[in-house]
Structures are given as structure tokens and as C-alpha cells.
Amino acid sequence: MSESHGASIELENLTKRYPGHAEPSVDDVTMEIKAGETVVLVGPSGCGKSTTLKMINRLIEPSGGRIRIGGEDVTGIDPVRLRRKVGYAIQSSGLFPHMTVAQNIALVPRMTGWPKARIRDRVEEMLGLVGLDPGEFRHRHPRQLSGGQQQRVGVARALAADPPVLLMDEPFGAVDPITREHLQDELLRLQRELHKTIVFVTHDFDEAIRLGDRIAVLRERSRIVQFDTPEAILTSPADDFVSGFVGAGAALKRLHLSRVRDVEITGCPTVTVDDPLQTVFNRLRTCGGDEILLLDRRGRPCKWLRRGDLMRARGSLARAGTPVGGTVTLDATLRDALEAVLTDATGRVAVTGRRGEYTGVVDMETLLKSVHELLEADRLEALGAQHRPEEARAAQPHAEQEDPAGKATA
Amino acid sequence: MSFWEYLDDRHRQLLADAWQHAAVVFQCMVAATLIGVVIGVVTYRSAWAAGLATASASTVLTVPSLALIGLLIPVVGLGVPPTVIALTLYGLLPIVRNSVVGLRGVDPSLVDAANGIGMSRLTRLARVELPLAWPPILTGIRVSTQMLMGIAAIAAYASGPGLGNEIFRGIASLGSENALNQVLSGTLGIIVLALLFDAAYVVVGRLTIPRGIRV
Numbered sequence: 001m002s003e004s005h006g007a008s009i010e011l012e013n014l015t016k017r018y019p020g021h022a023e024p025s026v027d028d029v030t031m032e033i034k035a036g037e038t039v040v041l042v043g044p045s046g047c048g049k050s051t052t053l054k055m056i057n058r059l060i061e062p063s064g065g066r067i068r069i070g071g072e073d074v075t076g077i078d079p080v081r082l083r084r085k086v087g088y089a090i091q092s093s094g095l096f097p098h099m100t101v102a103q104n105i106a107l108v109p110r111m112t113g114w115p116k117a118r119i120r121d122r123v124e125e126m127l128g129l130v131g132l133d134p135g136e137f138r139h140r141h142p143r144q145l146s147g148g149q150q151q152r153v154g155v156a157r158a159l160a161a162d163p164p165v166l167l168m169d170e171p172f173g174a175v176d177p178i179t180r181e182h183l184q185d186e187l188l189r190l191q192r193e194l195h196k197t198i199v200f201v202t203h204d205f206d207e208a209i210r211l212g213d214r215i216a217v218l219r220e221r222s223r224i225v226q227f228d229t230p231e232a233i234l235t236s237p238a239d240d241f242v243s244g245f246v247g248a249g250a251a252l253k254r255l256h257l258s259r260v261r262d263v264e265i266t267g268c269p270t271v272t273v274d275d276p277l278q279t280v281f282n283r284l285r286t287c288g289g290d291e292i293l294l295l296d297r298r299g300r301p302c303k304w305l306r307r308g309d310l311m312r313a314r315g316s317l318a319r320a321g322t323p324v325g326g327t328v329t330l331d332a333t334l335r336d337a338l339e340a341v342l343t344d345a346t347g348r349v350a351v352t353g354r355r356g357e358y359t360g361v362v363d364m365e366t367l368l369k370s371v372h373e374l375l376e377a378d379r380l381e382a383l384g385a386q387h388r389p390e391e392a393r394a395a396q397p398h399a400e401q402e403d404p405a406g407k408a409t410a
Numbered sequence: 411m412s413f414w415e416y417l418d419d420r421h422r423q424l425l426a427d428a429w430q431h432a433a434v435v436f437q438c439m440v441a442a443t444l445i446g447v448v449i450g451v452v453t454y455r456s457a458w459a460a461g462l463a464t465a466s467a468s469t470v471l472t473v474p475s476l477a478l479i480g481l482l483i484p485v486v487g488l489g490v491p492p493t494v495i496a497l498t499l500y501g502l503l504p505i506v507r508n509s510v511v512g513l514r515g516v517d518p519s520l521v522d523a524a525n526g527i528g529m530s531r532l533t534r535l536a537r538v539e540l541p542l543a544w545p546p547i548l549t550g551i552r553v554s555t556q557m558l559m560g561i562a563a564i565a566a567y568a569s570g571p572g573l574g575n576e577i578f579r580g581i582a583s584l585g586s587e588n589a590l591n592q593v594l595s596g597t598l599g600i601i602v603l604a605l606l607f608d609a610a611y612v613v614v615g616r617l618t619i620p621r622g623i624r625v
Contacts (some may be wrong), residue, residue, distance in 0.1 A: 090519060143622060
């Protein structure tokens with residue numbers, strides 16, 4: 001089945017006042033979210049981020065302002081109709097305990113009147129999509145699932161009727177850290193396949209960095225302090241509030257955002273277990289460095305051989321050298337690579353390809369150099385971006401809001 | 411005449427009385443359940459209205475049953491009408507209170523989820539809130555039934571149907587040969603009926619409480 005891609009969301013001067021409160025809970029939020037983008041609203045508890053999210057599907061009716069989804073003004077339409085087009089996943093899954101997994105997932109398609117056979121296929125498909133075996137889980141009840149599994153079903157239910165927009169309100173807040181990380185990876189994978197427009201609320205900045213294409217840092221009354229890419233927020237926080245929220249170790253967190261494939265991978269001399277001993281000796285003598293990497297028959301890193309190792313092992317390749325501890329893949333984050341390099345006695349780690357075959361080596365020096373380059377590039381980009389809004393503001397009286405180019409840069 | 415001989419002699423009359431007793435309690439329970447759940451559904455969203463509903467139902471319960479039936483006789487006459495009205499009113503309290511408690515007790519995050527995935531108010535009520543509130547409502551119905559079993563005996567005072575007639579006849583002819591047997595058979599009959607109803611509710615619970623929330 002072809003999935004519908006995301007739709008843009010525009011919030012315009014969105015405001016929520018509760019009677020009896022002098023200050024509005026959400027004060028004049030204006031925000032443009034592009035189709036297919038994941039935007040994370042992050043901020044301290046009680047800053048109004050959840051209220052802002054719930055105004056998008058009008059679970060909380062805005063007191064003022066407009067909401068447009070895919071260009072259509074939804075501020076005045078029937079909220080029930082609106083919500084069937086907008087997926088909604090919440091903390092602790094919100095699954096109905098008296099229905100089975102399949103019944104929970106089928107709810108929205110049933111309400112929108114899909115034929116039975118199509119619903120059944122869709123339930124299977126959604127379970128497969130979130131990595132649960134339909135045969136095993138279809139007839140279970142929510143209380144027979146672990147927290148992580150419940151959350152997956154919650155996401156499957158939110159996506160079942162194929163809505164262009166998905167709202168997620170701290171969906172991973174109630175699961176343990178390891179499961180949370182799995183679920184985050186899973187969501188990233190889903191999003192690569194589906195290209196929905198996701199608005200995600202969290203108070204966990206690390207989660208925001210992992211998931212967001214862009215992050216909106218909010219403070220009280222849902223005021224947007226900074227709305228930018230994770231890289232930009234990490235390297236040039238708009239003010240003390242944001243840098244306080246980013247917390248210590250911004251440079252370390254930056255490492256989460258880049259992959260090993262983005263940095264320079266150096267080679268190192270290699271031999272395979274099938275090479276005759278003489279070749280190994282020659283390679284060791286001529287290579288310049290003091291160690292070579294021994295690969296197994298399928299080209300996977302196996303052992304590091306130093307000069308003298310072979311002598312000590314009396315010429316037996318099987319006994320010589322130190323086994324390769326950890327390897328990283330091309331898709332690993334630089335954070336993982338740094339971890340591996342730091343734990344290795346000689347400060348380097350072998351990089352492997354998809355099937356575990358050797359592709360190169362990353363060492364401390366390369367990492368240092370790449371990180372500095374990354375940070376520098378981020379800084380330059382952020383400086384450039386700071387000038388642009390001023391230009392846009394200057395141009396606004398003439399262009400009003402019709403100019404699509406102006407929207408793209410805002 | 412011993413008790414057993416009495417039962418043997420009058421079993422026709424006793425069975426008819428027991429049948430009528432069960433029928434009137436059952437019908438009044440159906441009416442009380444419908445009215446009670448509707449009152450619960452209408453009032454649970456406002457603490458004020460729910461409080462008022464529960465308080466009114468409690469007030470009815472504090473009126474002695476004999477007095478209530480007595481008061482109804484000049485208005486609706488003798489026989490079945492005062493019995494049915496009184497029993498239905500008495501049956502309301504546990505059902506109204508448990509409906510309100512059950513509906514208000516539904517996890518707010520589930521209500522939020524139901525709204526969030528686009529359920530209308532009625533769908534939400536029918537698919538989420540009432541099924542989740544059903545176990546406490548059913549408990550209310552059980553309590554009500556036990557209560558009505560006893561109160562229905564008083565209905566004989568207004569020439570109503572049921573095993574109460576045995577008891578009243580026995581009390582009226584105290585000292586005669588069968589007085590004790592009559593009171594005893596009426597009372598024991600009511601106890602047996604109450605136990606049978608309770609067993610039926612256990613079965614109803616097994617059949618109607620969704621597996622996912624059964625304890």
C-alpha cells in the first residue's frame with residue numbers, strides 16, 4: 001500500500017488562555033513545519049509544549065490564532081474529522097485495555113469505514129512495520145505486553161489510517177532508557193520509510209537531538225527561544241536559557257549527529273589468514289607502521305599483529321597478535337566511534353561494512369580533526385543563519401506572507 | 411404439620427410466589443439499571459451534578475420501605491404499581507453511585523487517547539468509557555439485587571406479588587399451626603432466590619467483562 005507523505009503544518013499566532021489566569025498558557029506561537037519534517041518541541045515541564053501540541057489536533061481549543069495543515073485551515077472544522085487525519089501517540093501508549101492489540105490498531109480505520117478485509121491486512125502491515133509479529137501479538141491484550149511493546153502498538157494505532165501528520169506527546173517518557181533508545185531508533189527508521197510530518201514533544205534534550213530534523217526550544221508560555229537544526233542549537237545556542245537546557249557537553253552531544261561514514265577513514269596494512277607467513281613478514285617490515293590487521297577468510301577484522309608478535313608465537317598465525325576488540329560500522333555515530341577508540345589501548349578502531357567486512361580504520365587523530373571541522377562548519381552556518389532572519393524581516397512588508405521562498409528560509 | 415410436609419403440601423403456591431418474586435425483582439432491576447446508568451452517564455462529567463444524583467438516590471434509600479410503599483398506595487393504588495415504583499427507586503442508589511464512580515474512574519489518559527484518535531463523544535462512551543466502567547456498574551447491580559430481594563417482601567403489605575405474602579400471612583396468624591412454617595418458607599425462599607441471582611451475576615460477569623480487564 002502506498003503511504004501518504006507528510007503535510008505541512010502552520011501555526012499562526014496560536015494562543016491559549018484559561019479563564020481565571022492572567023497570563024496565557026501559550027502565548028502567540030507562530031511556527032512553520034515543513035511536510036515530512038520531524039520537529040521536536042522541547043522545554044522544561046509546564047512550559048506549554050504539550051498544550052501547543054494538543055492545539056494542533058484541537059484536543060485543546062485555541063483561544064486565538066490559526067492552524068493550517070497541508071494548507072487547509074483546520075481551526076474551524078469538525079474536530080473529530082480533523083483528528084482522524086492526525087495520528088496521535090501519547091505517553092504510556094494510551095492503549096485501551098479491554099481491546100486486543102488488533103482491535104486497538106483497527107479503531108481509526110473502522111471509524112472511517114474501511115472494509116473489513118482491508119482493515120485486517122492493515123493491522124498485519126502495521127504490526128510488521130513496528131516490528132511485532134502479527135501471529136503472536138494480534139490477539140494479545142495490552143496488559144500482556146511489555147512497556148516497549150505497548151508503545152510500539154500505540155505508534156501502530158496512530159499510523160493505522162495513514163495520516164499525513166503524527167503528533168507524539170512524550171511517547172517514550174514512561175519506558176526504561178534502553179527500551180527508549182530502541183524505540184527512538186525504530187521511529188527514525190519508520191520516518192525514513194514513511195516521511196510523515198511528526199511533531200514530537202519531550203523534555204529530554206538528548207531525545208530531541210536524536211530525533212529532530214529541527215528542534216524548537218520553548219520556555220514558559222510556550223515562547224520559542226530557538227527553532228533550528230540540532231547542529232545549530234548545539235553549536236550556537238541563542239541565549240543562556242538554551243545553553244542551560246543543552247547542558248554540559250554540547251560538543252560530545254554533537255558527536256551523536258554524525259556518522260562514521262561522514263569522516264575520513266584511513267587505511268591500514270592488512271593481510272589475510274590465508275597469506276603465507278613470508279608475505280606477512282614482508283608486509284610488517286615494509287608497511288612503515290608497527291602493526292597490521294589480520295583479516296579472516298570473509299574479510300572481517302580478526303587480529304592486530306605487531307612486530308615481534310610472530311616471533312613470540314614461534315611463527316604461528318593462530319597464536320600471534322591481539323584479537324580485535326570492538327569494531328564500528330559505517331552507520332555508527334561518532335559518539336560510538338569515540339567510545340571504541342577510547343577503550344582501545346592503541347587508540348584506533350576498525351570500521352566494518354554491512355556484512356562485517358573491513359573497510360578502514362578510524363583513530364583518535366582523525367576523530368579530533370573531524371570534530372573540529374564539524375563544529376567549525378556548524379558555527380559558520382549558524383552565523384550565516386543569524387543574518388538571514390533580519391533580511392527576511394526587512395523584506396516582509398513588501399512580500400507579506402505569500403512568498404514561498406520567504407517561508408522556506410523562516 | 412412439619413416444615414417439610416408444609417413445603418410438600420403448598421409447593422405449587424410457593425413456587426408461584428417465588429416466580430413472581432423473582433420476576434418483579436428482575437424487572438425492577440432492569441429498569442433501575444437503565445435509569446441508573448443513564449443518570450450516571452448524564453451527570454458524571456460534573457462533580458456537582460454527580461454529587462446531587464448520588465445524594466438524591468441516598469435520600470430515597472433512607473425512607474423506610476414500609477413507609478414509602480404506604481405513601482404510594484393513595485397515589486397509584488394497591489398491587490403491582492407501588493411495588494415496582496418502590497423497588498426501582500430503592501435499586502437506583504448503588505447503580506447510580508457505581509456508574510458515576512466507574513465512569514469518573516476511567517484513566518484520563520485513555521479519554522485523551524480516545525478523543526485524540528477521533529472518537530466522537532458517543533463512540534467514546536460506548537466503546538471506551540462504559541466497557542471500562544462496566545465491572546463497578548455490575549457490582550452495583552449485584553448489591554442492588556440483594557437489597558431488592560429483601561425489600562420486595564414488604565410489597566405484600568400493598569397486596570403486591572411475591573414471597574412476602576407468605577411472611578405476612580404467617581405474621582398475621584401467629585399462634586396458628588402453620589404460622590411459623592409460612593414465615594420460614596417465605597424467608598428461606600427469598601434467601602435461595604438471592605443466592606441464585608448472585609450466581610447468575612457471576613456468570614454474567616464472566617460473559618460481559620472484556621478479558622483484557624478481567625481480574
